Amino acid sequence: MTATPVGAVRVDLTPHRNSAAFLAAGEPPGDGFDGFGRAFPAEQLGAAASHLGLPNGYGHGAPDNVACEGQTIDLDEPPRAAALRVVGAGSGGTVSEILTLEHDDTTTPVRVRLSDFLSRRPAFDDTCFADSPFLYDVGARPEPGAAPRLWQTEIPLDPPVRCARITLPVNPDMHIVGMWLLPAGPERTEQP
Numbered sequence: 001m002t003a004t005p006v007g008a009v010r011v012d013l014t015p016h017r018n019s020a021a022f023l024a025a026g027e028p029p030g031d032g033f034d035g036f037g038r039a040f041p042a043e044q045l046g047a048a049a050s051h052l053g054l055p056n057g058y059g060h061g062a063p064d065n066v067a068c069e070g071q072t073i074d075l076d077e078p079p080r081a082a083a084l085r086v087v088g089a090g091s092g093g094t095v096s097e098i099l100t101l102e103h104d105d106t107t108t109p110v111r112v113r114l115s116d117f118l119s120r121r122p123a124f125d126d127t128c129f130a131d132s133p134f135l136y137d138v139g140a141r142p143e144p145g146a147a148p149r150l151w152q153t154e155i156p157l158d159p160p161v162r163c164a165r166i167t168l169p170v171n172p173d174m175h176i177v178g179m180w181l182l183p184a185g186p187e188r189t190e191q192p
Contacts, residue, residue, distance in 0.1 A: 007183035009079045010053055011166065013176065016071045017055070017063035021117075021175055024059030029140040033117050033148070033175065034091040037138035040117070040148045044132035048150075052087060052178040067172040068097065075181075078103050078164035082184035084110055085154045087129045088176040089117035094124070097169035103162040114174065115151045126151040150177055160184030 004010075020030045023039035032039035042049075042059025049058060058064040065088065084101070094115050101108040113124035118135070122128070129152040137143040163181055168174075 011179040019067040081181035083182040087178035126153040
């Protein structure tokens with residue numbers, strides 16, 4: 001896990017969470033990360049859950065991530081961002097999709113690449129955000145041979161952009177667990 005800069009805006013994913021990728025010990029299996037029940041052990045996430053803003057009771061069947069289906073996320077205050085940070089993973093393989101940052105009539109496409117949740121090494125420039133020494137299989141049994149990971153990627157925005165809205169791609173194999181807009185320095189105004 002990488003420290004988030006002061007002033008970063010955590011994007012509230014709460015109303016858009018539609019998938020339960022984490023499972024707590026002893027809970028009945030659900031859809032899991034891949035739709036077939038393979039899940040990241042909730043107890044292995046630790047303090048990262050708070051950093052990600054996961055809901056209370058995550059791992060007990062409540063949606064805890066966004067499987068991308070073209071959702072539009074509105075931001076209360078449009079920050080001026082120098083980078084977009086995303087934590088998540090692909091299921092069924094790596095994912096590389098375009099999401100858009102929008103403000104007024106300006107649309108900025110941003111390519112987000114995330115490795116598969118069962119990849120042992122990154123496929124792109126993403127880094128491991130959190131990992132577990134085992135995975136819950138389709139029967140909610142610990143499977144020590146598999147080591148799920150959440151990946152973090154950071155995409156610079158040059159020049160920085162204002163963002164009032166984020167539109168996600170349509171690819172339910174891209175799971176987003178956390179997202180931040182990293183702050184840009186103060187805007188410069190031209191002097192006469």
